[in-house]
Amino acid sequence: MKFLICIALLAVLLPTTSYGEDKPNHEQHGNSPGVEALTHDLRDLLSEEMQALESGMMSIIPAYNSGNWGEIESTAKKMNNSYIMKQNLTESQIKELHAVLPPAFIERDQRFHYLAGMLEHAAKNKKPELINFYFSEMNESCVSCHTAFATHRFPALLSKEKKEGHTH
Numbered sequence: 655m656k657f658l659i660c661i662a663l664l665a666v667l668l669p670t671t672s673y674g675e676d677k678p679n680h681e682q683h684g685n686s687p688g689v690e691a692l693t694h695d696l697r698d699l700l701s702e703e704m705q706a707l708e709s710g711m712m713s714i715i716p717a718y719n720s721g722n723w724g725e726i727e728s729t730a731k732k733m734n735n736s737y738i739m740k741q742n743l744t745e746s747q748i749k750e751l752h753a754v755l756p757p758a759f760i761e762r763d764q765r766f767h768y769l770a771g772m773l774e775h776a777a778k779n780k781k782p783e784l785i786n787f788y789f790s791e792m793n794e795s796c797v798s799c800h801t802a803f804a805t806h807r808f809p810a811l812l813s814k815e816k817k818e819g820h821t822h
Contacts, residue, residue: 688803691754696747703736707766711796714773714789723777726785730774734767762799769795 689700710733717725743751752760769792776784801811 688754688756688759690806693747693750696750699743706736707733707796711789711792718782718785718789721782723780723785727774727777730770730777734770734774736767756803759799759803762795762802766792766795766799 689697692700710729713729714726717723717729769788773785773788773792776788797811800808801813805812
């Protein structure tokens, strides 16, 4: 049974581990390039956060399979607290994030961190079914955000219409 859960989790995670070329796709957001318009320092910070979140997500699989709820709780707490807006940013960097990033990006980021907090709570209470649920929701949140804002890095997530140049 644990083997099947591990295979299912890996199948869900595979899209989050794909790396494409890092070239901007400005048509994706109309006139708002989003992340690509951030200063180099903020893009680097965001990239570091995304890499740390990916590492955390990948570490949850073996912890879940071995029933190591404490490790999941600790990882989820770190993921929840890694939210870029909670880091030691200058006031001008915070203003830049709010001015440049589309509100939908910030909402999705906040949702991901909310889900990480719920995962932390589920792990603290040793609820494997809820851990699996919130972990799955977090994966969906990653793919959804990457599809909306990072197809320049994850071109496999481009919809067929966007690949063919159709927009509606």
